[in-house]
């Protein structure tokens with residue numbers, strides 16, 4: 205009986221993997237490729253328009269079979285079915301997890317508590333489309349009758365990273381006479397720099413917050429409101445320059461935004477999974493409703509791929525399983541995501557929330573502590589910049605860092621030979637990481653003996669390469685959904701709840717307590733001696 209509950213390490217599939225690891229740990233990529241000249245063709249899969257090469261991994265067909273057996277034992281397909289049919293798999297919050305319903309075509313039925321949620325999804329999408337079109341065309345006028353020139357999304361975490369990442373990724377598809385900015389940090393510098401050079405009567409603020417209680421977002425929204433009123437001097441201007449995206453209509457109303465200007469979503473959309481919801485409003489204004497629908501269609505393709513493809517060719521499942529192989533058997537602590545596309549510059553940051561907030565857990569769904577390692581540290585920046593900075597450690601350091609290399613074949617603009625140079629670097633890196641350079645190869649180049657070891661590359665460093673022909677809205681949707689379901693797969697394997705985030709709460713509570721202590725020097729401090737001293741030092745630096 206397939207079960208995502210309980211200790212994965214106690215099951216037979218894990219034990220078989222453990223045994224297999226004893227020999228597999230010695231696998232050498234050079235030998236694997238020598239033994240099977242077709243490996244680079246057969247250890248590949250496609251999902252939507254994504255071509256995925258997982259041949260440069262320290263695994264064999266047997267490893268994959270054992271990993272797939274683990275996915276079966278843990279009930280990955282059954283859990284996926286439970287998720288997409290609206291069962292309350294987010295057990296600690298008693299919620300369904302239905303970001304897949306956000307990209308369900310009209311007419312599909314997805315029920316939560318007996319109510320079909322799909323018509324509501326499309327109602328909001330239609331309302332967003334009408335609004336986006338009116339801003340794009342200039343029909344939507346600001347307080348003084350001018351059209352909007354700058355759109356500022358105010359939000360943080362899942363209410364910021366998705367649209368901010370996707371806006372950069374899809375820049376060539378955006379309406380270039382509109383400027384988009386994303387304000388997230390409670391550091392006043394963020395809102396100050398975003399507003400210092402623009403006209404209030406040409407600016408639209410989108411206040412995005414699922415809960416509409418997030419301290420940073422509300423502070424920025426209040427400052428934005430004060431800025432606007434300071435410039436335009438009339439309370440009635442707010443209606444023309446502020447809209448909200450939230451699940452919390454009453455808090456939106458209390459803030460002073462007319463709920464007619466609110467775009468809703470639902471508690472079954474997790475923050476870090478919310479970017480295909482109304483949280484994507486800024487992106488929809490940027491790329492237009494048709495572009496946004498393409499993005500949703502790309503996500504839907506991957507949802508369908510996961511639902512219908514056997515596990516051994518199921519790309520998000522395979523990526524999840526390969527991640528488990530390194531995390532839990534090789535003890536790899538980090539996972540790098542290295543996009544060879546400048547437009548994907550914020551993709552690793554987006555994935556950090558998606559992956560680390562979902563799977564950075566030490567308690568299982570059944571309330572017991574995990575006995576195996578869970579989510580890795582996810583990081584990365586666009587190639588080739590990283591090559592001249594930290595790749596040294598990936599090539600010759602003492603820590604194994606499995607990495608995803610993401611490449612795009614056709615750039616939005618062909619500029620001389622840039623694209624081929626860029627992609628040559630991508631292929632060169634994965635080749636160098638996999639196969640390295642032996643001491644004999646170094647010697648054959650005439651290198652002095654005392655430098656041979658320094659110039660040797662151990663190789664055998666694992667990478668996945670993901671290639672797409674073009675970075676379109678549809679392909680971006682496919683990429684995002686692929687990683688969403690990769691993270692889902694791993695959560696099921698580990699038996700954790702990938703959809704809560706209790707680990708962010710304590711810091712929020714303490715910050716609320718500390719904030720007034722910073723301004724009032726008389727308040728008695730009852731923290732530890734480090735925190736007390738830091739507060740006093742800060743007060744004195746602030747002249748308090």
Ligand SMILES: O=P(O)(O)OC[C@H]1O[C@H](O)[C@H](O)[C@@H](O)[C@@H]1O
Pocket residue numbers: 360361362363412413414415416417418421475476561705708
């Ligand atoms: O959208 P909001 O309710 O403002 O939440 C914004 C973010 O902050 C929270 O603390 C959570 O850690 C994130 O998952 C969430 O995306």
